[in-house]
Amino acid sequence: MVHGAKDHPISVKSIGGKTMNKPRVVIVGAGFGGLSAAKAIAGSAFDVTVIDRHNYHLFQPLLYQVATAGLSPADIASPIRGILAPHKNVNVVLGQVSGVDTQQHEVVAEARRIPFDYLILATGAQHAYFGHGEWAPFAPGLKTIDDATCIRRRILLAFEKAETETDAAERARLLNFIIVGGGPTGVEMAGAIAELANRALAKDFRSIDPRSARIILVEAAPRLLTSFEPSLSQAAKTSLEQLGVTLRLDTAVTALDAEGVSVGTQRIEARTVVWAAGVMASPAGQWLGADTDRAGRVKAAPDLSVPGHPDIFVIGDTAGLNDANGNALPGVAPVAKQQGQYVAALLIARQKGQTIASFRYRDFGSLATIGRKRAVIQMGRFKLKGFVAWLLWCVAHIYFLIGFRNRLAVAINWLWNYATFQRGTRLITGMSGARMEELSMSAEKKAASRGAG
Numbered sequence: 001m002v003h004g005a006k007d008h009p010i011s012v013k014s015i016g017g018k019t020m021n022k023p024r025v026v027i028v029g030a031g032f033g034g035l036s037a038a039k040a041i042a043g044s045a046f047d048v049t050v051i052d053r054h055n056y057h058l059f060q061p062l063l064y065q066v067a068t069a070g071l072s073p074a075d076i077a078s079p080i081r082g083i084l085a086p087h088k089n090v091n092v093v094l095g096q097v098s099g100v101d102t103q104q105h106e107v108v109a110e111a112r113r114i115p116f117d118y119l120i121l122a123t124g125a126q127h128a129y130f131g132h133g134e135w136a137p138f139a140p141g142l143k144t145i146d147d148a149t150c151i152r153r154r155i156l157l158a159f160e161k162a163e164t165e166t167d168a169a170e171r172a173r174l175l176n177f178i179i180v181g182g183g184p185t186g187v188e189m190a191g192a193i194a195e196l197a198n199r200a201l202a203k204d205f206r207s208i209d210p211r212s213a214r215i216i217l218v219e220a221a222p223r224l225l226t227s228f229e230p231s232l233s234q235a236a237k238t239s240l241e242q243l244g245v246t247l248r249l250d251t252a253v254t255a256l257d258a259e260g261v262s263v264g265t266q267r268i269e270a271r272t273v274v275w276a277a278g279v280m281a282s283p284a285g286q287w288l289g290a291d292t293d294r295a296g297r298v299k300a301a302p303d304l305s306v307p308g309h310p311d312i313f314v315i316g317d318t319a320g321l322n323d324a325n326g327n328a329l330p331g332v333a334p335v336a337k338q339q340g341q342y343v344a345a346l347l348i349a350r351q352k353g354q355t356i357a358s359f360r361y362r363d364f365g366s367l368a369t370i371g372r373k374r375a376v377i378q379m380g381r382f383k384l385k386g387f388v389a390w391l392l393w394c395v396a397h398i399y400f401l402i403g404f405r406n407r408l409a410v411a412i413n414w415l416w417n418y419a420t421f422q423r424g425t426r427l428i429t430g431m432s433g434a435r436m437e438e439l440s441m442s443a444e445k446k447a448a449s450r451g452a453g
């Protein structure tokens with residue numbers, strides 16, 4: 001039965017003209033999980049096919065720096081083919097997967113069907129607006145390079161428009177920036193926008209003072225960074241306040257449109273709203289007709305296989321698995337990487353007629369940065385905050401980036417930004433896209449006012 005596939009395209013028995021003789025492992029998604037599985041299984045007695053809708057692997061933890069003009073997209077992305085080129089038994093296919101035929105053992109990717117003996121689904125997650133999909137055009141989330149450049153355009157355009165705006169109320173609206181969500185991404189975005197306004201843009205305008213911009217972070221929970229110890233949440237709060245960010249904790253957004261957000265009975269006007277509040281797993285669960293949790297993650301067996309399908313595995317943000325204490329594993333890169341390595345080891349063991357123990361996550365800690373020289377780190381009972389934490393954060397991120405060019409580019413950029421307070425990638429690109437966004441926003445506004453009338 002095909003779940004998720006709209007049609008039944010032609011099946012291929014070979015990929016790129018190469019006949020597959022060994023057991024075929026198909027990996028969907030070349031993010032942290034998929035790539036670690038592919039690298040760990042490369043060189044073994046399998047024919048491996050990695051399918052991704054993009055031709056690049058993206059280092060999502062630094063996306064917020066692209067969105068705030070600190071880094072350029074190419075600094076944090078690497079071509080998948082290039083990464084996997086040394087592994088001769090790994091083949092890469094560019095394509096959007098839309099379903100899995102669990103009976104025929106085939107993946108449906110656009111106009112082709114790709115057969116598998118083992119399937120690893122590593123398709124990650126996407127934004128979720130808590131049932132308010134209509135908020136999406138007004139509050140882009142941060143998940144892809146396109147999201148990041150869209151947010152960068154909106155932030156920089158807001159300053160440009162404010163410079164020539166004569167109406168004081170509209171100018172204030174343009175200089176208000178709201179971030180919804182006080183997890184690591186929201187905290188990092190708020191700190192970075194504050195520094196952009198207070199430092200990098202401070203002297204560039206003549207009619208407005210970018211330092212008068214208000215950056216408002218709205219979080220429904222009573223504290224920031226709820227996955228960290230309360231003392232580190234407090235440190236993040238203090239750091240953000242020192243950067244001039246206004247915090248609205250214990251405050252849920254109840255409405256959101258092109259002119260701002262409502263929090264209860266109060267209205268905060270802003271032309272730029274960034275969504276960092278919720279994610280939903282990819283539709284892999286629907287493709288399989290599998291049981292999912294509230295966040296859409298496939299409820300995986302302890303060996304990460306999908307119950308009822310011992311040859312199909314889910315890993316990373318699209319997999320739902322609890323730790324020994326019954327808590328859901330977090331949606332972070334180390335979980336995805338370790339799960340990718342685990343499934344590769346399990347398949348290699350299976351080929352040898354062996355078994356391995358259930359998956360166990362080794363938690364090496366969490367990090368979040370606030371602005372250009374402060375961070376918080378939690379590793380078990382060890383806690384660190386401030387400048388030294390920030391240095392460790394920098395080292396860790398450069399170390400985990402893929403490719404020497406990316407590491408060098410990011411390190412040079414950071415040194416330059418640190419020394420000069422400048423942000424070299426303050427480019428407003430994709431203006432035709434911006435016009436389309438504006439048109440669709442005004443069309444939605446008209447439709448809403450018609451509905452109200």
Ligand SMILES: Cc1cc2nc3c(=O)[nH]c(=O)nc-3n(C[C@H](O)[C@H](O)[C@H](O)COP(=O)(O)OP(=O)(O)OC[C@H]3O[C@@H](n4cnc5c(N)ncnc54)[C@H](O)[C@@H]3O)c2cc1C
Pocket residue numbers: 028029030031032033034051052053054056057058060061062063064095096097098122123124125142143184185282315316317318331332333334336367
């Ligand atoms: C802004 C941001 C900041 C983050 N910061 C941190 C951090 O500091 N530390 C940390 O540990 N984690 C962080 N995370 C979380 C971390 O990035 C994820 O947990 C991790 O990427 C999950 O890995 P994955 O392999 O499951 O999915 P992903 O890395 O998201 O990879 C999924 C891949 O699947 C592909 N794909 C999706 N659907 C399809 C389809 N239908 N067909 C073909 N291909 C498809 C995508 O193109 C992508 O390449 C952050 C996430 C975001 C968005």
